[in-house]
Amino acid sequence: MVKKLERRKRMIQAxxxxxxxxxxxxxxxxxxxxxxxxxxxxxFRYFPxxxxxxxxxxxxxxxxxxxxxxxxxHSNKKGIEKIDDVLTVYIRFISEENRETTKLLEAFELYxxxxxxxxxxxxxxxxAYGEISHIISEIVKEGKEDGSIQLSIxxxxxxxxxxxxxxxxxxxxxxxxxxxxxxxxxxxxxELTEVKNMMIHFLKNPAK
Amino acid sequence: MVKKLERRKRMIQAxxxxxxxxxxxxxxxxxxxxxxxxxxxxxFRYFPxxxxxxxxxxxxxxxxxxxxxxxxxHSNKKGIEKIDDVLTVYIRFISEENRETTKLLEAFELYxxxxxxxxxxxxxxxxAYGEISHIISEIVKEGKEDGSIQLSIxxxxxxxxxxxxxxxxxxxxxxxxxxxxxxxxxxxxxELTEVKNMMIHFLKNPAK
Amino acid sequence: MVKKLERRKRMIQAxxxxxxxxxxxxxxxxxxxxxxxxxxxxxFRYFPxxxxxxxxxxxxxxxxxxxxxxxxxHSNKKGIEKIDDVLTVYIRFISEENRETTKLLEAFELYxxxxxxxxxxxxxxxxAYGEISHIISEIVKEGKEDGSIQLSIxxxxxxxxxxxxxxxxxxxxxxxxxxxxxxxxxxxxxELTEVKNMMIHFLKNPAK
Amino acid sequence: MVKKLERRKRMIQAxxxxxxxxxxxxxxxxxxxxxxxxxxxxxFRYFPxxxxxxxxxxxxxxxxxxxxxxxxxHSNKKGIEKIDDVLTVYIRFISEENRETTKLLEAFELYxxxxxxxxxxxxxxxxAYGEISHIISEIVKEGKEDGSIQLSIxxxxxxxxxxxxxxxxxxxxxxxxxxxxxxxxxxxxxELTEVKNMMIHFLKNPAK
DNA sequence: TATGAATGAGGCTTCATTCAT
DNA sequence: CATGAATGAAGCCTCATTCAT
Numbered sequence: 073m074v075k076k077l078e079r080r081k082r083m084i085q086a087x088x089x090x091x092x093x094x095x096x097x098x099x100x101x102x103x104x105x106x107x108x109x110x111x112x113x114x115x116f117r118y119f120p121x122x123x124x125x126x127x128x129x130x131x132x133x134x135x136x137x138x139x140x141x142x143x144x145x146h147s148n149k150k151g152i153e154k155i156d157d158v159l160t161v162y163i164r165f166i167s168e169e170n171r172e173t174t175k176l177l178e179a180f181e182l183y184x185x186x187x188x189x190x191x192x193x194x195x196x197x198x199x200a201y202g203e204i205s206h207i208i209s210e211i212v213k214e215g216k217e218d219g220s221i222q223l224s225i226x227x228x229x230x231x232x233x234x235x236x237x238x239x240x241x242x243x244x245x246x247x248x249x250x251x252x253x254x255x256x257x258x259x260x261x262x263e264l265t266e267v268k269n270m271m272i273h274f275l276k277n278p279a280k
Numbered sequence: 281m282v283k284k285l286e287r288r289k290r291m292i293q294a295x296x297x298x299x300x301x302x303x304x305x306x307x308x309x310x311x312x313x314x315x316x317x318x319x320x321x322x323x324f325r326y327f328p329x330x331x332x333x334x335x336x337x338x339x340x341x342x343x344x345x346x347x348x349x350x351x352x353x354h355s356n357k358k359g360i361e362k363i364d365d366v367l368t369v370y371i372r373f374i375s376e377e378n379r380e381t382t383k384l385l386e387a388f389e390l391y392x393x394x395x396x397x398x399x400x401x402x403x404x405x406x407x408a409y410g411e412i413s414h415i416i417s418e419i420v421k422e423g424k425e426d427g428s429i430q431l432s433i434x435x436x437x438x439x440x441x442x443x444x445x446x447x448x449x450x451x452x453x454x455x456x457x458x459x460x461x462x463x464x465x466x467x468x469x470x471e472l473t474e475v476k477n478m479m480i481h482f483l484k485n486p487a488k
Numbered sequence: 489m490v491k492k493l494e495r496r497k498r499m500i501q502a503x504x505x506x507x508x509x510x511x512x513x514x515x516x517x518x519x520x521x522x523x524x525x526x527x528x529x530x531x532f533r534y535f536p537x538x539x540x541x542x543x544x545x546x547x548x549x550x551x552x553x554x555x556x557x558x559x560x561x562h563s564n565k566k567g568i569e570k571i572d573d574v575l576t577v578y579i580r581f582i583s584e585e586n587r588e589t590t591k592l593l594e595a596f597e598l599y600x601x602x603x604x605x606x607x608x609x610x611x612x613x614x615x616a617y618g619e620i621s622h623i624i625s626e627i628v629k630e631g632k633e634d635g636s637i638q639l640s641i642x643x644x645x646x647x648x649x650x651x652x653x654x655x656x657x658x659x660x661x662x663x664x665x666x667x668x669x670x671x672x673x674x675x676x677x678x679e680l681t682e683v684k685n686m687m688i689h690f691l692k693n694p695a696k
Numbered sequence: 697m698v699k700k701l702e703r704r705k706r707m708i709q710a711x712x713x714x715x716x717x718x719x720x721x722x723x724x725x726x727x728x729x730x731x732x733x734x735x736x737x738x739x740f741r742y743f744p745x746x747x748x749x750x751x752x753x754x755x756x757x758x759x760x761x762x763x764x765x766x767x768x769x770h771s772n773k774k775g776i777e778k779i780d781d782v783l784t785v786y787i788r789f790i791s792e793e794n795r796e797t798t799k800l801l802e803a804f805e806l807y808x809x810x811x812x813x814x815x816x817x818x819x820x821x822x823x824a825y826g827e828i829s830h831i832i833s834e835i836v837k838e839g840k841e842d843g844s845i846q847l848s849i850x851x852x853x854x855x856x857x858x859x860x861x862x863x864x865x866x867x868x869x870x871x872x873x874x875x876x877x878x879x880x881x882x883x884x885x886x887e888l889t890e891v892k893n894m895m896i897h898f899l900k901n902p903a904k
Numbered sequence: 905t906a907t908g909a910a911t912g913a914g915g916c917t918t919c920a921t922t923c924a925t
Numbered sequence: 926c927a928t929g930a931a932t933g934a935a936g937c938c939t940c941a942t943t944c945a946t
Contacts, residue, residue, distance in 0.1 A: 076929095076930080079930095079931095093394075094394055095390075095393075095394030095395075097305045098394060098395070100914080100915060100916085101915080101916065101917085102914090102915080102916090105932095110931080110932090111931060111932035111933065112916090112917085112932080112933080113917090113918080113919085113931065113932050113933070113934095114930075114931050114932065116916085116917065116918080117930070117931075117932095120917090121916090121917090122915095122916070122917090175393070178390070178393075179390065179393075179394065181452075181455065181456070181464065182303075182386075182387065182390040182455065185303070185383075185387070185455040185456065186302055186303030186306060186387070187303075187306070226474075229471065229474070230471070230474050230475055230478055233467045233471045233472065233474070233475050234475055234478075236449070236464075236465060236467060237445060237446065237449035237450075237467075237475065238445060238449075240448070240449040240452050240453070240464065241444070241445035241446075241448040241449045241452075242445075244389075244448050244449075244452055245448070247389070247390065247393040248389070248393065256389060256444075256448065257444060259441045259444060259445075263437065263438070263441045264441065266434075266437070266438050266441070267438055267441050267442055267445065270438055270442075274482065284905095308939080308940060308941080309940075309941060309942080310940075310941090313907095318906085318907085319906060319907035319908060320907080320908080320909095320941090320942085321906065321907050321908070321909095321942095321943085321944090322905085322906055322907065324941085324942065324943085325905080325906075325907095328942090329941085329942090330940095330941065330942090492926095510810055511806075511809070511810030511811075513721045514810060514811070516918080516919060516920080517919075517920060517921080518919075518920090521928095526927085526928085527927060527928035527929060528920090528921085528928080528929080528930095529921095529922085529923090529927065529928050529929075529930095530926085530927055530928065532920085532921065532922085533926080533927080533928095536921090537920085537921090538919095538920065538921090591809075594806075595806065595809070595810070597868075597871065597872070597880060598719075598802070598803065598806040598871065601719075601799070601802075601803070601871040601872065602717075602718055602719035602722060602803070603719075603722070642890075645887065645890070646887070646890050646891055646894055649883045649887045649888065649890070649891050650891055650894075652865070652880075652881060652883060653861060653862065653865035653866075653883075653891065654861065654865075656864070656865040656868050656869070656880065657860070657861035657862075657864040657865045657868075658861075660805075660864050660865075660868055661864070663805065663806065663809040664805070664809065672805065672864065673860060675857045675860060675861075679853065679854070679857045680857065682850075682853070682854050682857070683854055683857050683858055683861065686854055686858075690898065699909095700908095700909080703909090703910095724935080724936060724937085725936080725937065725938080726935095726936080726937090729911095734910080734911090735910060735911035735912065736911080736912080736937090736938085737910065737911045737912075737938090737939080737940085738909075738910050738911065740937085740938065740939080741909070741910075741911095744938090745937090745938090746936095746937070746938090906946100907945100907946085908944105908945095908946090909943100909944080909945085909946100910942100910943080910944070910945095911940100911941105911942090911943080911944095912940105912941105912942100913939105913940095913941100914938105914939090914940095915937105915938090915939080915940105916936105916937090916938090916939105917935105917936085917937090918934105918935090918936080918937105919932100919933105919934095919935090919936105920932105920933105920934100921931100921932090921933100922930100922931080922932085923929105923930080923931070923932095924928100924929095924930085924931095925927100925928085925929090925930095
């Protein structure tokens with residue numbers, strides 16, 4: 073019983089590492105099986121299609137991010153500070169310890185862009201993402217309620233987009249931290265932090 | 281002579297379309313040859329490795345972007361207005377007519393993240409990107425010189441990062457405009473324009 | 489004890505249905521196990537090789553045919569009428585209720601044509617078939633003895649072959665009743681009955 | 697050009713032999729490729745799906761039968777004699793030289809019984825068979841016109857069915873000539889010839 | 905030079921059979 | 926004894942790349 077779960081875990085973990093290192097297409101089911109010390113057939117018993125495994129890995133990766141945000145929302149800070157923390161967490165996604173996971177998510181987005189993925193599968197991913205975005209909107213709501221964030225309706229939409237772009241950009245940077253700077257100049261954490269601070273500053277002092 | 285160049289062009293164009301539709305891995309050399317009315321062997325004569333073709337396609341795609349920026353820098357506007365124009369161009373990259381190219385670039389960035397690409401190849405890409413970033417820094421310089429942009433050294437770095445993030449996020453959005461909103465909520469051009477306007481506004485009125 | 493026999497029966501029955509629906513090769517041991525509500529390992533305990541199960545299923549299918557012929561031989565009719573009944577039974581093999589079984593036998597014959605089957609196994613099948621052919625020759629003997637069939641030795645051989653062909657053809661038709669008429673035009677029961685009647689007619693009035 | 701056709705021929709022939717020896721499912725594309733001294737990829741270039749190859753092989757096998765019937769119809773004999781010849785040809789199908797081909801056709805019929813075959817494919821087979829059945833009905837027509845066959849409408853239907861059964865049974869016998877007699881007692885050519893003669897006899901002297 | 909043909913290596917997936925509980 | 930889990934061998938098919946005309 074426990075062994076079964078362990079095996080499953082081993083397979084997912086091996087897959088996660090390989091996927092994030094080589095991408096989904098270059099990672100073969102055989103490699104994953106070997107890396108988990110499992111026969112291919114076993115791998116296929118757990119995940120009948122390669123895509124099933126991909127979805128599972130991605131889902132777990134997203135879920136790994138949730139606690140970070142949960143911790144923030146349960147803290148005693150004001151809304152605006154929680155926003156600050158959220159942005160900080162995003163910035164940390166680029167750091168060594170989180171990079172693998174984030175890179176994986178980025179790769180998945182590419183995958184969906186070129187490979188038709190079953191709707192049912194996408195919905196699972198959507199649900200996982202939903203948990204995080206729910207928390208974030210809760211935080212914004214808190215901020216509005218405790219008065220630490222004061223935004224007009226129109227500004228609110230704009231800031232929503234800004235946060236979106238901030239997250240999108242940062243996630244993408246994770247893909248390139250190992251590569252020469254050629255393609256995309258990747259800001260370091262200090263630079264991102266300054267941007268974040270500026271954002272928070274403007275958020276506190278909206279242009280009249 | 282001329283015919284040879286035309287052929288080459290046809291191949292690159294066919295490749296570009298297919299790559300941006302199906303991604304690099306799913307597009308076979310055979311399909312590209314067929315689409316260009318050329319034998320596979322001929323395709324391989326011009327591009328001995330698939331990767332060579334990829335690089336070439338990407339390079340040309342980037343170069344296609346250059347004129348947009350050249351036009352801006354040669355206009356008679358003030359620096360800050362040119363910045364505005366640059367951001368507007370980025371926003372347009374997400375539009376129908378440019379999406380294909382931009383999507384291709386995005387796909388390439390992910391490609392390089394998972395596939396070791398020969399340094400020599402990357403350098404070609406780097407050079408192509410360099411043209412654009414050179415123009416942009418020229419524009420910023422102009423802005424500083426004509427006084428329409430007044431930034432402290434530290435702010436300059438920050439805004440550099442901000443522009444970077446803006447571009448990065450937008451380029452990524454191009455990948456998803458055809459997909460359901462599940463993975464990434466993609467802002468539309470109006471929303472992006474508002475963000476841009478806010479950026480320009482702050483740029484003109486830096487926080488004291 | 490009884491339960492064990494029931495299980496065995498369930499397995500054989502599930503196998504029979506699946507075999508006759510999808511053929512031997514396309515039917516997996518797993519499917520059979522599932523359909524019988526038994527674990528695969530159990531299935532293999534009862535039938536260590538897939539072929540063992542095939543043989544068993546076929547044997548039982550043949551044995552299912554025996555009572556039809558037994559009933560005929562135990563009736564009070566004359567030999568020639570019993571022959572008529574036997575042919576009628578064959579014709580009915582093509583009907584809805586018997587098709588499954590007959591189709592299975594047909595499939596098995598093709599199976600043996602391409603797969604080396606252990607002699608010991610074939611002998612079991614042979615024995616099962618033997619019961620039926622024994623009954624039939626008994627019937628013919630009866631017919632000769634009661635005078636309802638009058639055949640010279642040479643004619644006897646011929647009619648033996650004719651009956652053989654009649655049965656062979658009919659069994660084969662069962663395979664195709666669900667298929668479009670393309671490959672083999674399958675006569676319906678009325679047509680076959682007319683042929684049978686003609687045969688009986690000639691049998692009663694041998695050409696001088 | 698010639699070489700290409702030769703290769704194709706080699707592949708089809710190798711396939712034919714293997715298919716008729718081991719059946720369709722047990723014959724792998726790799727084996728066929730090896731036997732034709734061709735790479736698998738080449739085999740797949742000519743026949744993109746295994747089924748395509750099967751269809752092709754079967755089609756050619758049927759077409760190989762056509763000349764036998766063409767020769768008969770072009771002879772100067774009377775209709776009834778041509779019928780005799782046709783039946784004789786069928787009997788010869790069981791002989792050494794034709795067995796392989798006939799066995800193949802028999803195997804194909806099993807294949808279609810358990811494997812959904814694309815309609816378009818079946819139609820090709822149907823067309824091939826059509827040539828032969830067209831010739832045969834022409835022969836019957838001739839016989840009626842030259843008076844050598846005199847049948848009432850109802851008798852005509854019956855004899856149609858009888859011929860059908862005759863052919864069906866004989867084709868099936870080809871499958872078993874190599875096997876022990878266990879499953880199906882296979883008549884030899886002499887026995888079949890006697891049956892044929894009896895049929896012709898009755899055909900000439902229809903029961904009043 | 906241009907090209908269709910040829911191909912081996914490799915990927916995904918299935919299945920009869922064996923293990924371990 | 927019953928069983929779900931495990932597995933390697935094998936099958937179909939694809940594709941970048943090379944050959945031969």
